[in-house]
Amino acid sequence: NAGVTQTPKFRVLKTGQSMTLLCAQDMNHEYMYWYRQDPGMGLRLIHYSVGEGTTAKGEVPDGYNVSRLKKQNFLLGLESAAPSQTSVYFCASRGTGYDQPQHFGDGTRLSIL
C-alpha cells in the first residue's frame, strides 16, 4: 500500500539549475497539493490541483510551476533554483468527500547552493 510516493527523497542543486519533483498517488484521488516546510513556519501551499489537467496557485507559487497530465501524478518544477527554495517539499492528495483528510508523502529535502 504505497499511498503517496515522492521522488527523489534528497537532492542538492546549484543556483540556476532546474529540476522536477515527482509525486505519485495510487488512491485515485482527485485533489493533489504541493507544500513547502520551513523551520518555524509550518507548511505553506505552493500549488494545487482539483483534477487531471487542472492547476491553481497557492500561497507561495513564485518560482515554481506544476503539471497534472495524469490523475495519479503531480509534478513540481523549479525552472531556475534559488537558495531561498531550500526547503522540505511535501506532496499530498485527498478524495472528493467534503471532509476527507489529506494524505502526505514522506517529503523531498532540497538544498540549493
Add this chain to the structure above:
Amino acid sequence: GNSVTQMEGPVTLSEEAFLTINCTYTATGYPSLFWYVQYPGEGLQLLLKATKADDKGSNKGFEATYRKETTSFHLEKGSVQVSDSAVYFCALTSGSARQLTFGSGTQLTVLP
C-alpha cells in the same frame, strides 16, 4: 485571510504527564479543524479531526474539541508516552479545494 496560531515549543514532558498544546484560529465560514503529527523523517499523518462546532475528535488517547466561541482546538492527552515525541500541527481547511492552512508546529519531547 485564514490563519492558525499554535503554542510555541519546544515542549518537554516526563512520561505519563498531561499534555496540552494550544491552537486558535481565524477563518471565514465554517472550517474543519485537524491535528496532524510528524515523526522524524516522515510526512504528516492525520491524528484527529472535527468538522463542526462542539465536535470532539479523538485518536490514540489524544482529544481536541472544536470551540467556535473561543475559536480554539486545543490538543490534550492525559498520559504521554516516549513514543508520542513528534511535531504536532494544527490546521484548518477552507476553499473549494479544501486547502489546508497550518500552524507553525509544536515540537514535543517525552522523556522516560
